[in-house]
Amino acid sequence: MGALRWSENVTAPDIAIEVEGLSKSFDGREVVHDLSMQVRRGTIYGFLGPNGSGKTTTIRMLCGLLTPDTGRGTCLGYDIITETDRIKRRVGYMTQRFSLYQDLSVRENLEFVARLYDVPDPVGAARAMVERLGLHGREEQLAGSLSGGWKQRLALGACTLPNPQLLLLDEPTAGVDPKARREFWNEIHAMAGEGLTVLVSTHYMDEAERCHEIAYIAYGHLLVHGTVQEVIAQSHLTTYVVGGEGLGDLAARLEQTRGVDMVAPFGTSLHVSGRDAAALERAIAPYRNDRRFTWQQSEPSLEDVFIDLMSRARDNFQDAA
Amino acid sequence: MAAADAMGARGFWLRTRAMLIKEFIQLKRDRLSFGMIIMIPLMQLVLFGYAINTTPRDLPTAVLLQETSDVGRSILAALQNTKYFKITHRARDEAEFDRLLASGTVLFAIEVPANFERALRRGDRPAVLVAADATDPVAAGSALSALGTIVTTALRNDHAIPDTAAPPFEVRTHARYNPAGATALNIVPGLVGTILTMTMLIFTALSVTREIERGTMEALLAMPITPVEIMLGKIVPYVIVGFVQAGLIISVGALLFGVPIFGSLALLALLSTLFITTNLSIGYTFSTIAQNQLQAMQMSMMFFLPNILLSGFMFPFAGMPAWAQWIGEALPLTHFIRIVRAIMLKGSTFGDLRYDAVALTALMLIAMAIAVTRFRRTLD
Ligand SMILES: Nc1ncnc2c1ncn2[C@@H]1O[C@H](COP(=O)(O)OP(=O)(O)O)[C@@H](O)[C@H]1O
Ligand SMILES: [Mg+2]
Numbered sequence: 001m002g003a004l005r006w007s008e009n010v011t012a013p014d015i016a017i018e019v020e021g022l023s024k025s026f027d028g029r030e031v032v033h034d035l036s037m038q039v040r041r042g043t044i045y046g047f048l049g050p051n052g053s054g055k056t057t058t059i060r061m062l063c064g065l066l067t068p069d070t071g072r073g074t075c076l077g078y079d080i081i082t083e084t085d086r087i088k089r090r091v092g093y094m095t096q097r098f099s100l101y102q103d104l105s106v107r108e109n110l111e112f113v114a115r116l117y118d119v120p121d122p123v124g125a126a127r128a129m130v131e132r133l134g135l136h137g138r139e140e141q142l143a144g145s146l147s148g149g150w151k152q153r154l155a156l157g158a159c160t161l162p163n164p165q166l167l168l169l170d171e172p173t174a175g176v177d178p179k180a181r182r183e184f185w186n187e188i189h190a191m192a193g194e195g196l197t198v199l200v201s202t203h204y205m206d207e208a209e210r211c212h213e214i215a216y217i218a219y220g221h222l223l224v225h226g227t228v229q230e231v232i233a234q235s236h237l238t239t240y241v242v243g244g245e246g247l248g249d250l251a252a253r254l255e256q257t258r259g260v261d262m263v264a265p266f267g268t269s270l271h272v273s274g275r276d277a278a279a280l281e282r283a284i285a286p287y288r289n290d291r292r293f294t295w296q297q298s299e300p301s302l303e304d305v306f307i308d309l310m311s312r313a314r315d316n317f318q319d320a321a
Numbered sequence: 322m323a324a325a326d327a328m329g330a331r332g333f334w335l336r337t338r339a340m341l342i343k344e345f346i347q348l349k350r351d352r353l354s355f356g357m358i359i360m361i362p363l364m365q366l367v368l369f370g371y372a373i374n375t376t377p378r379d380l381p382t383a384v385l386l387q388e389t390s391d392v393g394r395s396i397l398a399a400l401q402n403t404k405y406f407k408i409t410h411r412a413r414d415e416a417e418f419d420r421l422l423a424s425g426t427v428l429f430a431i432e433v434p435a436n437f438e439r440a441l442r443r444g445d446r447p448a449v450l451v452a453a454d455a456t457d458p459v460a461a462g463s464a465l466s467a468l469g470t471i472v473t474t475a476l477r478n479d480h481a482i483p484d485t486a487a488p489p490f491e492v493r494t495h496a497r498y499n500p501a502g503a504t505a506l507n508i509v510p511g512l513v514g515t516i517l518t519m520t521m522l523i524f525t526a527l528s529v530t531r532e533i534e535r536g537t538m539e540a541l542l543a544m545p546i547t548p549v550e551i552m553l554g555k556i557v558p559y560v561i562v563g564f565v566q567a568g569l570i571i572s573v574g575a576l577l578f579g580v581p582i583f584g585s586l587a588l589l590a591l592l593s594t595l596f597i598t599t600n601l602s603i604g605y606t607f608s609t610i611a612q613n614q615l616q617a618m619q620m621s622m623m624f625f626l627p628n629i630l631l632s633g634f635m636f637p638f639a640g641m642p643a644w645a646q647w648i649g650e651a652l653p654l655t656h657f658i659r660i661v662r663a664i665m666l667k668g669s670t671f672g673d674l675r676y677d678a679v680a681l682t683a684l685m686l687i688a689m690a691i692a693v694t695r696f697r698r699t700l701d
Binding site for chain 2: 060063064065066067085088089091093095097098099100101102103104108111112113115116117118
């Protein structure tokens with residue numbers, strides 16, 4: 001299998017996804033705009049962005065479920081417009097909405113997938129997957145009656161059963177409890193360790209930190225991409241963490257001050273950020289000597305960066321979108 | 322993943338089979354649909370059966386006795402005693418007779434002519450004249466066939482005629498308004514087709530829209546399965562279902578109404594399978610066009626109506642205007658009703674039914690072609 005995988009891709013064997021200038025409109029409204037991205041094989045690529053930013057639409061274009069209006073690209077070396085049949089045979093796609101058959105049991109769902117992909121010994125393969133997912137004893141339970149976390153695991157199992165080379169996971173952990181989320185991510189890392197490429201969309205910042213690379217998309221525009229460190233560095237954001245009392249009052253006043261681009265409460269502290277370091281220094285100078293507050297410069301968190309990107313994107317694209 | 326294999330015939334079969342197994346399990350689990358498969362034909366048959374059995378009871382009848390004799394009175398009493406006729410009017414003359422029939426006040430008018438008894442004893446084979454309103458051929462048919470026996474029995478009991486010989490009189494019937502006089506035997510074969518049309522359409526009409534509404538279509542489309550494979554996987558289980566239904570209707574029909582099967586059962590099974598598949602394909606086509614399950618149901622009903630009205634099930638096909646016949650020719654039920662009636666009642670062979678078989682096949686292929694081209698392979 002490993003040898004076959006490499007030989008199939010004549011062009012760039014270490015690139016799993018490479019797309020350029022993808023755009024897609026629905027009813028005259030552009031929901032993905034000129035999107036380009038590259039995902040290397042064996043990496044976990046996080047796809048972040050607020051609701052309605054075009055993550056699902058992009059993923060669907062990658063696996064042949066939607067035809068881009070403009071742009072081109074390859075997925076596992078196959079053209080995303082003309083070779084979708086080949087892509088489908090090698091990609092596991094976990095949809096945002098649970099899309100297994102609710103009226104089939106765990107076992108029957110897995111066997112269906114195994115048969116459809118011509119997995120040798122579908123019954124045995126389904127049984128092995130049940131064991132791997134820890135669903136032993138629930139084989140005969142209807143998929144519709146599983147809890148959210150188990151549904152998620154089953155869906156992941158179903159799309160990895162045919163041994164895909166690329167996994168597209170659309171918000172796989174939405175609404176799942178933290179423990180199940182952690183196990184889910186351990187599983188994904190284990191699979192990536194075996195050479196699988198994973199593109200995963202998510203809302204959760206802590207999940208973004210578990211990705212090798214991330215991309216942030218808002219209003220259909222891919223705004224930044226790179227490793228978490230790169231994305232933070234690219235933001236050119238200066239951030240102060242403020243501790244103390246009466247922070248709500250301070251936040252309200254800082255928001256009105258020029259030079260402060262973003263004020264965000266984090267638990268008992270306040271993150272104050274600005275794109276222009278000098279301007280930020282001037283803006284906060286009046287409060288720095290206030291005894292009630294402690295000021296400490298720090299690296300912006302990923303969330304600071306994304307909130308900043310969001311607000312800038314809103315100013316730039318909202319009218320267009 | 323074996324790329325070469327997946328493209329070939331083996332892959333085609335494997336994926337179709339995967340789909341088939343899935344559909345079977347879902348069908349098995351869908352108690353409501355499963356119940357429908359059995360209940361719809363039984364319900365319809367029992368309803369129709371009940372209607373057919375009871376209409377011939379207490380049919381309003383007028384009598385005109387042109388002579389007062391023992392024989393006349395015997396016949397009258399016998400008629401009154403049967404469950405078929407209810408003598409509601411004693412007509413004085415033929416004009417009143419006609420008026421009663423024309424207005425629908427009575428369904429039968431029975432006339433015992435003058436000098437009937439004398440002619441009977443002389444062995445002249447006199448005729449009891451019966452006029453029947455045959456607009457309801459089912460009702461008229463069974464009552465008429467019973468009439469001869471009733472009169473004979475009555476006269477034998479009264480020793481007016483000897484027990485042995487064939488009846489020394491004749492019942493001369495005149496079916497008015499619908500001389501063709503289709504009978505109950507024609508209804509059951511028609512019912513086979515009607516029930517199958519209805520259930521087959523509904524089953525497949527919902528199949529694709531259901532997957533879309535439940536969100537399973539997105540995952541299915543992301544898998545390496547083709548529209549033809551999905552279609553076959555969704556149609557084939559119901560061919561078997563339809564086959565069971567057809568068998569159920571025909572055997573219950575035979576038990577309930579004594580409908581004979583003169584022709585070959587194998588031929589009937591073969592052409593029924595063709596008809597079932599045609600309807601499933603049409604239902605499936607609706608499913609690929611409709612936006613949701615409600616629309617799919619509405620389309621099925623829109624298609625079902627002309628099938629009932631213009632296929633020769635309700636009204637004699639030959640009696641319809643040319644435009645209606647043209648539409649009728651394009652409906653599967655028209656051809657199937659001809660096929661079933663011909664095989665069951667006339668014992669026709671495949672040679673006789675070539676045209677209808679070809680027409681059904683053509684309709685099936687057209688529906689499948691539309692379905693496969695209409696099937697949306699993406700979510701665009
Ligand atoms: N099939 C469709 N028809 C019309 N609008 C759509 C369709 N799919 C998505 N959209 C719209 O496109 C935008 C992006 O949606 P989506 O890609 O699902 O975003 P995300 O996954 O990031 O939440 C949303 O505003 C959504 O309403
Ligand atoms: Mg989404």
